[in-house]
Amino acid sequence: MENHKNTSQQNKFGHWVKTSITARMLMVGFLVIILLIPLSFINSLINERAFRQKDVINEINQKWGNHVLVYGPILKLPYKTYTETKTYNEKTKTYFKETQTHVNYVYIFPENLNSKVNVNSKTLKRGNFESAVFTTTMDFSGHYIPINLVAKGIKSEDIIWNKASIIIKTSNLKGIKSEIQIKLQDKAYGFETNFNQNNNSSLDILESGFINAEGLFKTKNTDFSFSMTFNGIRQIELIPIGKTTTMSMVSNWADPSFIGNYLPNDETKQISKNGFDASWKVLHINRAFSQQHLKSIPNLDRFAFGTKFMVMVDEYQKSERSAKYGFLVIGLTFLVFFLIQTLSKIHIHPFQYLMIGLALTMFYTLLISISEHSNFLKAYCIAGMSVIILITLYSKSILKTFKFPLFIGISLSALYAFIYVIIQLENYALLVGSIGLFLILAIVMFVSRKIDWSNG
Template sequence: MTHETDTATAAARPAGTPPPFQPRGFLNSPGVKFVLIGILTVMLMVPCLFVWALVEERAERARDVARDIAGSWGGTQQINGPYLVVPFSETLAIGSGDKAKSEVHWRTAVLFPETLSVSGDVQVEERRKSIYSLPVYASALDLSGRFAAPPETMFEPEKGGTIDIAADRAVLVVGIGDVRALKSEVALTMDGGTAVPFEPGTGPLLNGGGASGINVAVPALKWRKGFSFQIPLTLNGSTAVFVAPAGQSTSVALSSNWPHPGFTGAFLPDRRTITETGFEADWSIPYLARGIPKTLVTDRLPLQDKQLGVRFVEPVNFYQTISRSLKYAVGFISLTFLAVFVLEMRSGWSFHWIQYGLVGVALITFYVMLLALAEHVGYGLAYLVAAGAATALNAVYVGSSLKSRSAGAVMTVVLAAIFGVLFALMNEQDYALLIGSVIAFLALAVTMFVTQKIDWSGRGVEGRAPAANAA
């Protein structure tokens, strides 16, 4: 009889009207459900880790393709030099009488240019392979300056022996990051005379740090008195170009058509101009700022770790951006669950914790969609499509489950705001922590006041609904 009465009552209730309040069980009480939602949020971090691993896997694949393109076109270029390299020996007399003998120790003296000027134009384009791309460039550089006559202290005995200078074996050495990418022959012009072609290799210097290079012989009559030089370089490269401040006084002037430069290295430019069509930058490094004497006795290319340069940064590295956004996933999911929870408490319909899980999975699927679409259409459009799809799906699902169009509209606004804030956080690295902390505080404040009248025990008062439902 009671069942027939309940059936008749339900049939008489207008569509969309919440059912009359019934005391909740323990697991369905607001307090317990709130705790279960928190546990569910933590559990959803496990699939987030899998998505993060997927992002890293795709990023590594992109790096592999970039290395493949660079291997064919040219890698990061490092212009280090020129240096005047002169081998010399020190002969030591050991023992006396019949047992007397001599030992010869060879060393290498390196003289830095008195002045060095590097100027060039770097034309950048994107080369694609499959769905991946890499900024590559063709550069025309000009190295000019002057070597002063070497100081008398350039060849000094280390152990009190006799010095013998191999004057006819002096060479001019220029280190180049990827010598395979040279697009024309390279020649040295001394004092405006006849150009002398370079030979491969760094001569008596070792290729420190894996650098390759070129060298050319310099007559003793030239280097002993000092000479001016000019070296034109035409070479390809990718990702970045670096220049070592090899001169006692060095000036560098670079221009490019790439509008997203990332200046890096041991020295930043004194002047830079960045427009939508490219950039221009100038460096000036005086002798004292370089921190290295005019001459060195070494068998390696100097200044490998004190270079200046520019990276050709892609406008959006979406792999890195998506990876960063996953760090905000717990707050992202928590805010969404909080909105659903408040809407549930203010309606007469129950939203099962499994339904909360489905909403969370839809939010995680957003990241997968964003990754997949960004590889094809770019980050901005991919974010708009993925966020729109996730917002529409969850808003319709929550609204239909709670039998309330207003609940669906509220979820649309809430999710649109969350996705908008997440997009802003990903594009504002400097203030991301500040923005995130302010949003977390505001979300906590709203939660405290919106849930203030909720009967967390769920028992209510017999014969009427809790205050939250009455509201």
């Protein structure tokens, strides 16, 4: 009698599980939560591959060069200063004066600095990974005005004119690809590295040999010109030390980001899929430093401006963003099957839900592995079509009709297409995503209005 009662209760529970809407909802929700476990492993896999990519890119970049920051040319002019000391003589009971001579330096910026920058970007590959790098040629020209240091308290006769030199500071010493010579009027001067200079920034210093500056800088304007060729990564910047500084930059890079304190002129800026062309003009009134500095070269890195060569969302970033929608894809797909099951009275076993969920998670492993050997769009299409076809055919065996599997295939195609659009968008991703989710909710509410929830 008791066994019969237990059997009866088990049959009632099994019947409730099969027929109750509430039971099916709880089962679907539980399976969605369970499938978050493989999704978390997939996210870990994406992060692991992304870290591996960063390691390879850093290794490539270290051998290629560094980011480019140029600070110069700066005229380094030595001058004499004097100190007097008084010494008391015990024998004569008198003081005598002793004068000591010291050599200090004044650093003078040019009156006008013009730069023409040509950048050729390309990619370097190692295995499945690649890094974006560039080679740039920077042509500089400008002039100095006659030197007058009276305002600094320096007399002309105290200046050591024949020991002057020119200084250029850069962040990318190892990336320089050609000898550098500065032309002052009609004479050229070479550069050497100077590691003994008291340097108050992270920049390396190039210094020319001695220049007899009296004939060049004392009474007349002095024109200068020089060129620098770099292998570099990430960005190119210039510090506007000219009283008037201009820079024009041309590149085949299609995704520039203009950085620093000064933006290029909107009237001349052009950006297309083939590259960009931009120009800047900075006046002395736009920055808070003078043209002459005593004793040391100031650290003016914060005044730099230029271009960052952005690598737009790469394959691993796109895969990661796609995987973040995994919960949405699984939840909405299960919701479609739940609505079909509820409206058509077709029974779907929890194991079949689980197989469908695992097929949806396989999309992300296919996406990651294929995108390492191809572009993201092709990988996304192959992975998406594979999963959609698999689930559609599997649904045909479950639902026994053709119209429901066809509807599921179309729904999954629309969902994956919607997610791909969101991934590609930058500024409008949140807006488009919110509108899309609102429309999905509206459709679900419309379809589920005919369900009799009183049978739960």
